[in-house]
Amino acid sequence: MRFSIKNVARTAALAGVTVAALGTATTAQAESRSSEGQASLMASCPSSGYIFRYKTCTTLSSGVLTHAKYTNDVTWTEYEKDSGSRIYRRLGYQGNGNGWGGWGYQSSGETDAKTWTGLEYCNATIGVMEVSGQQTFQTPLADC
Secondary structure (H helix, E strand, O other), X not given: OOOOHHHXXXXXXXXXXXXXXXXXXXXXXXXXXXXXXOEEEOOOOOOOOEEEOXXXXXXXXXXXXXXXXXXXXXXXXXXXXXXXXXXXXXXXXXXXXXXXXXXXXXXXXXXXXXXEOXXXXXXXEEEEEEEOOOOEEEOXXXXX
């Protein structure tokens, strides 16, 4: 087998590109579908609370509250409960009016979501969850 300076240089350059590409790879996040058909994050929420400009989240002691405002007239709020005892709660949104889903129980390992349509086009909203006997939790502002 004959090695030339040109082949060695080409191989080294290709290896460098491969290593550089591996060093900049991002980690994928797993998703699951909620009862409303929306994708939910299985991983924890970023510390900033911003997944995207239009999709925000808040990490709570027993789960993740997620909210999204799409460019059309749709918004949704989801709670993915991953630990703790059963709670009695309702999901909602604020901004561009207020909206609430019905009260219901949610246990560890369950994900529930509520979707609202007919909102004013592209107005920013926050996701909220009122928990009986506790408080109302909220996400950062989601904008489109």
